[in-house]
Amino acid sequence: MHTVYARINNISAMLSTCVMVLLAAVSLSTFVFTADPKGTLAVSSIQVFPGNARRYANKNQDFTFVNFNLTADLSPLFNWSTKQLFLYVSAEYENKRGVKNEVVIWDRIVRRKEDADLSVAGRNKYVFRELSASFKDAAPAHYSLKYNIMPYVGVLTYGEAARTAEPVPFPERQELS
Amino acid sequence: MSELIQKLTEGKIDFEGQKFVERISRDTLIAGTAISFLAGLGLQSLQVTFGLFALFVVALAIAVIPPWPSYNRHPVKWLPVKETKAE
Numbered sequence: 305m306h307t308v309y310a311r312i313n314n315i316s317a318m319l320s321t322c323v324m325v326l327l328a329a330v331s332l333s334t335f336v337f338t339a340d341p342k343g344t345l346a347v348s349s350i351q352v353f354p355g356n357a358r359r360y361a362n363k364n365q366d367f368t369f370v371n372f373n374l375t376a377d378l379s380p381l382f383n384w385s386t387k388q389l390f391l392y393v394s395a396e397y398e399n400k401r402g403v404k405n406e407v408v409i410w411d412r413i414v415r416r417k418e419d420a421d422l423s424v425a426g427r428n429k430y431v432f433r434e435l436s437a438s439f440k441d442a443a444p445a446h447y448s449l450k451y452n453i454m455p456y457v458g459v460l461t462y463g464e465a466a467r468t469a470e471p472v473p474f475p476e477r478q479e480l481s
Numbered sequence: 482m483s484e485l486i487q488k489l490t491e492g493k494i495d496f497e498g499q500k501f502v503e504r505i506s507r508d509t510l511i512a513g514t515a516i517s518f519l520a521g522l523g524l525q526s527l528q529v530t531f532g533l534f535a536l537f538v539v540a541l542a543i544a545v546i547p548p549w550p551s552y553n554r555h556p557v558k559w560l561p562v563k564e565t566k567a568e
Contacts, residue, residue, distance in 0.1 A: 305499040308492035311546050315506050319538060322514045326534065329518050330527070384525040456527055 330385055331458035337383040343376025343422070345393070345449050345466040352439050352477045357431070365437035366477055370395070370409060374424040374449060376465050381453055382417040389414040390452040391422075391465075397445035397474075399436055407432055409447075444471035489548065498552030502545050513537030 305311050349371045354364055372393065381389060392411040398404050409428035414420050434442065449466040494502070513534055521530030 305502050306493055308490065308546055308548065311492070311502060311506075314503070315510075315541065315545065318507060318510050322510045323534075326514050326518055326530070330521075330530070333522060384521060384527050384530075 327457050331455070334383065334385050334455055334458040339380035340463065341376065341378050341380050341465055343374065343378075343449060343466040345372060345374050345447055345468055347372050347447055347468060347472045348425075350472060350475060352475055353480055354477055355480075357433065363437065365433055366439045368432040368434075368439060368474065369428060370432060370447070371425070371427045372410075372447060374422060374426065374466065376422045376449060377420070378414070378422065378451060378465060379417050379420040381451065381463075382420060385455045385458050387415075387454050387456045389420065390454060391449060392451075393426075393447060393449050395432065395445045395447050397471075398443040399434055399439075400441035401436065403436075405434070438477075439474040440477065442474050444473040446471050492546075492548035494548050494552035495555050495557060497555035502552065506541060506545055509537060509541045513541075 305314060347370055351369045352366050353369065355367050356362070356364060374393065378389060378391070390411065390413055392408045394406050394408045396404070396406045407430075409430055409432050410426050411429065412424075414422075447468045448464055450462065450464045453461045453463075517530045517533040517537065520533055521527060
């Protein structure tokens with residue numbers, strides 16, 4: 305502490321330790337804020353059409369188009385260390401060969417608490433196709449809204465906010481007229 | 482003039498000043514961490530936490546890093562020069 309350089313050196317060392325302790329305290333405090341908000345998710349219409357994917361121009365496969373209604377109030381998930389919420393609607397089903405599938409069909413990033421009160425009439429943002437090219441004889445699917453809390457400092461946490469009450473069956477493939 | 486600049490940039494302070502500076506810098510940083518954490522937790526805002534902490538650090542730096550004259554009030558008392566007997 306005898307020269308300016310020594311004082312700056314000592315203070316910056318103590319300061320970096322204090323900043324690390326502060327960050328650790330913030331991340332530990334996130335375990336205190338537990339919230340489990342629930343919402344509703346219902347499929348309003350579902351159709352299956354044949355078509356070709358852009359990538360595989362010669363492969364004729366089934367595409368499912370889902371319209372859904374989603375309501376959920378996820379603002380309890382916003383605490384001081386929440387940077388954003390990543391929400392996604394995924395379809396879980398077993399195809400005719402018994403393979404379990406989980407397909408994300410819609411997602412959204414919520415950055416502010418005010419935007420976390422959701423009321424969405426949406427349709428699938430992403431192509432919903434089956435790897436075996438056909439949804440025939442696939443088991444009825446459950447649609448669920450899941451979220452991922454991304455903190456400023458802390459651990460990533462996942463949760464499920466809404467689920468369709470009953471599984472939704474896939475209709476027969478409709479021909480485009 | 483250049484001697485004055487050299488003295489200021491070196492910034493020597495006496496031992497009593499050093500003890501004081503060490504004590505207040507340690508206490509301010511620990512108290513500042515605790516206060517800014519609790520304030521942010523209460524107001525649920527990380528900006529409050531780190532803003533308050535930055536204010537504490539800037540105030541500490543201004544109070545402690547420049548060699549203020551109050552840190553040189555207790556200079557070391559050297560013993561008087563002893564005449565050496567010529568051999």
